[in-house]
Amino acid sequence: MSMAESQLHSKMPLRMVLMGVAGSGKSTVGEALAKRLGATYYDGDDLHPQANIEKMSRGEPLTDEDRWPWLTKVGERLGEAGDTLIIGCSALKRIYRDHIREKAGATVVFIHLSGSRKVIESRMGARTGHFMPTSLLDSQFATLEVPGEDEHAVTADIDQSLDDVVREIVEKLEAYRA
Template sequence: MGVAGCGKSAVGAALAARLGATYLDGDDLHPQANIDKMSRGEALTDEDRWPWLTLVGQKLAAPDGILILGCSALKRRYRDHIRKEAGAPVLFVHLAGSRKLIATRMAARAGHFMPASLIDSQFAALEPPGPDENAVTVDIDRPLERIVDDIATHLEESGP
């Protein structure tokens, strides 16, 4: 989880490969209307997000093996909704980085529907996971391999 440009897709795919898991990009679950809206530089509203968040939770409800799903899950109520829909414990990995780092990454990526102009709205909506949530926060200002190592170590130490 995290703001656009934090590396959800890259980290999720690399972690899935390491764990022998399946990676699913939450962006692929957005309805076309959401993608069109973000492509125009318009931030999604909660009303836009609820059906998408429901689908994210439903995908987590019946995985075939280990499923890693990249999803912004910016607000606690979004994470609570995903947990409710999943009907089982969900570990959130918050990929955390500075606004400057995220802006640099978003400026460098091509072909994604989310424009860099929405960075501020992403950070404004972000509610980092609280200590009472099943979550771990990982600093993304490091090489991909180190990020994946940290997450894998956390998973090994915390057990199933």
């Protein structure tokens, strides 16, 4: 790691959640951001109970009751992190983000990947092998509560190249110290 990269890494928060509706690019951006920061990226979808995956695969939106065990696992994984960790997790409501913070027991910065329904629907239609059908996008947008100014959050516009999305996030994260 170069000196500049080391300095950049030391300025970054230790625990981050890439959040947004399905299709906003959490996995793609998460992997690229982790590489840029020398962090570990973990896909929060891998923490879903099988019952949740089956429900979403049938086109049924999750309820809050379905989400709590998953959000608990996300928060606990963040709390166990010994190094810089980024987890992709929709975290659509403030109460979900508060729960993740509580379970992590540490400062968590949320990175909201924001885009228009048209852009996200196009991306969802192009991807393969994911359990979340495009039909659930309406419920995702209906559930989304954009992070407030008091939430340790930054927002990045996804309607740009991957490199530009990552660059925007890194610039905004420089305001936070680990």
